[in-house]
Amino acid sequence: MSPSLQQFLNKQDPGGTFSSLCILPKATQCEALESGEKIVMLLRRHIATNLWWILLAFFLIFVPLFLPLLPVISLLPANYLFVLILFWYALVIAFAFEQFVMWFFSVNIVTDDRVIDVDFYGLLFKHVSVADLDKIEDVNYFQKGVLGSFFNFGDVLIQTAAEITEFVFEEAPNPDRVTKILSELIQEEKKEKMKGQIT
Amino acid sequence: MIDTIVNSGFLFAVKTFLLVLLSLFVVFSAIVVRQVQLMNNVLTVPVSGGFKFISFALLVFAIGVFLVALVTL
Numbered sequence: 580m581s582p583s584l585q586q587f588l589n590k591q592d593p594g595g596t597f598s599s600l601c602i603l604p605k606a607t608q609c610e611a612l613e614s615g616e617k618i619v620m621l622l623r624r625h626i627a628t629n630l631w632w633i634l635l636a637f638f639l640i641f642v643p644l645f646l647p648l649l650p651v652i653s654l655l656p657a658n659y660l661f662v663l664i665l666f667w668y669a670l671v672i673a674f675a676f677e678q679f680v681m682w683f684f685s686v687n688i689v690t691d692d693r694v695i696d697v698d699f700y701g702l703l704f705k706h707v708s709v710a711d712l713d714k715i716e717d718v719n720y721f722q723k724g725v726l727g728s729f730f731n732f733g734d735v736l737i738q739t740a741a742e743i744t745e746f747v748f749e750e751a752p753n754p755d756r757v758t759k760i761l762s763e764l765i766q767e768e769k770k771e772k773m774k775g776q777i778t
Numbered sequence: 779m780i781d782t783i784v785n786s787g788f789l790f791a792v793k794t795f796l797l798v799l800l801s802l803f804v805v806f807s808a809i810v811v812r813q814v815q816l817m818n819n820v821l822t823v824p825v826s827g828g829f830k831f832i833s834f835a836l837l838v839f840a841i842g843v844f845l846v847a848l849v850t851l
Contacts (some may be wrong), residue, residue: 596825610824655792659848662796665843669803673836677810684817697820702812703822732819 584767588619592758597683599623599752602760609688611695611707613683620689620760624750625732632678639671687748689761692768694737696746712768714741718761720754735762793851800844807833807840 594601601621609618643664646652652660676689681699689696694715698710713745715737727750733746735757751757815832818826 597824604823606824610820650785659789659796660791662847664785664845665846666796666800669836669839669843672839673803673807673810676832676836680814680817681827684821686821699817703809703816705816707820763825 581767581770584763588760591756594752599626600757609686609695609697610698611688611709613692616690616692618688618690620757620762622687622689622751622757622768623685624751625730627726627732628750629678631683632675634673636671636678639674639771642645643667658688687746687751690763691764694746694761696748702729708746710737710739710741710746712765713772714735715761715765716740718758718765722754722759733762784841796847796851797844800840804837804844806839807837810835815837 588602588629592600593603596604599622602619604618604621607618607621638686646660646663652663655663664726674676678742684697685699686697688697689712692712694710694712695743700706717738718735720733722728722731730752731754732750732752733754735751735754737746737748738744739746748754749758811830811833812828818830
């Protein structure tokens with residue numbers, strides 16, 4: 580990575596472990612990385628996209644208060660009600676945890692050489708796509724909806740000349756900043772290639 | 779009224795239903811433990827151990843609720 584690019588990246592807000600946009604994240608490794616490859620940017624969906632399940636989990640916490648109002652439930656002995664409430668809270672915790680890890684681990688990684696898209700679908704299904712930076716032809720983004728405009732997130736579209744012709748960083752935070760960093764990296768990669776530094 | 783319900787086998791049906799659901803939940807929690815392990819392999823972060831701990835805690839909680847149901851119902 581050239582000093583000017585390094586300087587440009589150092590000026591960016593690095594973000595924390597739970598941020599949806601981390602620049603040069605520390606102590607972070609991905610199994611898809613090759614030796615010597617460095618993570619430049621790690622993206623998740625904007626944190627505001629988690630609002631729906633946080634609110635839902637919050638409301639589900641209060642559901643047991645209304646259980647005795649149901650005729651069938653009100654006839655159950657206390658020990659049955661106790662187990663039912665315990666089970667309910669176990670389900671709510673599991674739901675919230677599942678949603679959180681899905682958000683946390685479904686990432687888009689930009690390294691100094693490649694773009695890696697890791698998606699998890701439900702339990703035990705994952706999809707990993709990779710494209711070289713020098714194969715990227717065009718990067719653009721679009722923002723949609725009220726939430727996207729309000730919280731400043733949108734989809735970053737990456738057109739490539741590789742087998743997978745399009746990458747989408749869905750609901751990425753600060754899409755303008757992401758696009759700018761990606762463009763800088765692509766330019767750098769193309770310059771290096773022209774200089775014949777890449778074998 | 780409650781005696782009628784107990785005699786009709788309603789409580790037995792509820793107990794069986796709850797135990798089946800809870801055993802399925804234990805299996806689900808075990809899958810979540812495995813899923814978190816796989817996710818940690820894909821992306822290793824400083825808090826990976828925390829996720830592992832929470833997934834195990836969820837499994838222990840699920841087994842605990844199942845055992846409570848088995849004993850108290």
